[in-house]
Amino acid sequence: MWLPIIGLILGVFAGLLLDIRVPPEYGNYLSIAVLASLDTVFGGIRANLQQQFDVKVFVTGFFFNTLLAAVLAFLGIYLGVDLYLAAIFAFGVRLFNNIAIIRRILLSKWTRPSS
Amino acid sequence: MNKKRYAMFMISGINVMIGIILAAQFQTYYSPDQQESRDTIQLRRDLQKEMERHQQLLADISRYELLLYQYETTATEQDTLSIMKEELEQIKSFAGYAPVRGEGLVIRIAEDKHSNGFVDDIPVMIIDEDLMTLANELYYNGARAMSINGHRLTAMTSIRNVGQQIQINSYPIQLPYEIKVIGDPQALMSAIQIAGLHDYFYVINKKLTVEEREIIVIPAYRELQNARFLQPLTDGNGSSS
Numbered sequence: 249m250w251l252p253i254i255g256l257i258l259g260v261f262a263g264l265l266l267d268i269r270v271p272p273e274y275g276n277y278l279s280i281a282v283l284a285s286l287d288t289v290f291g292g293i294r295a296n297l298q299q300q301f302d303v304k305v306f307v308t309g310f311f312f313n314t315l316l317a318a319v320l321a322f323l324g325i326y327l328g329v330d331l332y333l334a335a336i337f338a339f340g341v342r343l344f345n346n347i348a349i350i351r352r353i354l355l356s357k358w359t360r361p362s363s
Numbered sequence: 364m365n366k367k368r369y370a371m372f373m374i375s376g377i378n379v380m381i382g383i384i385l386a387a388q389f390q391t392y393y394s395p396d397q398q399e400s401r402d403t404i405q406l407r408r409d410l411q412k413e414m415e416r417h418q419q420l421l422a423d424i425s426r427y428e429l430l431l432y433q434y435e436t437t438a439t440e441q442d443t444l445s446i447m448k449e450e451l452e453q454i455k456s457f458a459g460y461a462p463v464r465g466e467g468l469v470i471r472i473a474e475d476k477h478s479n480g481f482v483d484d485i486p487v488m489i490i491d492e493d494l495m496t497l498a499n500e501l502y503y504n505g506a507r508a509m510s511i512n513g514h515r516l517t518a519m520t521s522i523r524n525v526g527q528q529i530q531i532n533s534y535p536i537q538l539p540y541e542i543k544v545i546g547d548p549q550a551l552m553s554a555i556q557i558a559g560l561h562d563y564f565y566v567i568n569k570k571l572t573v574e575e576r577e578i579i580v581i582p583a584y585r586e587l588q589n590a591r592f593l594q595p596l597t598d599g600n601g602s603s604s
Binding site for chain 1: 369370371372373374375376377378379380381382383384385386387388389390391392
């Protein structure tokens with residue numbers, strides 16, 4: 249359980265050390281990418297807790313979702329419709345769902361041994 | 364159990380990527396734009412401090428230059444010739460007799476058809492003074508070398524109107540003018556902005572486009588030196604190089 253957190257911290261440090269800066273025009277894409285990846289990770293954690301984890305689904309989900317979100321944002325900019333809001337909405341809802349499910353599973357795991 | 368561990372490794376790997384993305388995002392958006400809260404006195408004091416530092420750095424530079432000079436003079440009893448050649452090269456590039464390369468700007472002045480309300484159909488020409496203004500402004504702001512349509516500007520360059528044309532070094536040039544400048548692009552760019560040169564040329568129906576380039580090569584001055592009254596002491600033919 250600790251490994252992913254260590255990985256995240258490692259990534260953040262690596263990113264800070266690498267000092268990557270994205271031009272502000274592309275900030276939208278990046279924020280969506282962050283959301284998509286967070287969604288994927290929480291989805292992965294949930295699936296793992298529910299014993300349904302599939303590496304292929306997980307890895308493809310990460311890249312595909314991120315790409316799809318970026319494509320949506322790109323399209324949205326050219327069509328004049330804020331399509332990236334759709335991505336943010338979808339990912340946001342799923343994120344909350346996943347976190348809620350994770351919380352419930354963890355809660356039941358915590359309470360069951362004591363009861 | 365093994366599968367679960369594998370999953371954890373996978374999630375960790377993706378997490379590293381997410382961390383990098385997050386950090387990038389953070390660095391993109393978190394630019395600590397400090398509010399300017401210093402008052403005038405403090406600003407002046409800071410400026411004073413920076414100026415002192417500048418002075419010190421200048422002193423350092425001159426000290427090192429002296430050192431360099433000393434090294435060169437002491438160490439080169441026998442390669443005086445090469446030092447002199449080097450110096451000649453330097454002077455040549457200063458005077459415009461050698462091509463120069465470096466980062467700088469390419470400024471284009473082209474015809475821009477628009478009605479500006481001032482003139483109707485009269486074609487407005489660029490005259491020598493316009494180009495001189497531009498050149499002087501650039502030199503004043505740290506341009507190290509300049510050429511207009513491939514003609515190197517030197518200390519002795521003439522830019523003048525002859526009939527309907529502008530002649531540079533007595534070569535006629537035509538629109539569009541392309542001015543290549545070597546120098547700090549930012550400083551030059553802002554100099555052009557501050558001097559209001561865009562508007563200056565807009566009024567006479569010309570369009571000024573400025574382009575920043577990493578590498579600009581400015582050709583040498585093509586004419587022979589016309590040092591008419593300067594003559595070498597010896598009769599050797601080393602005078603014109």
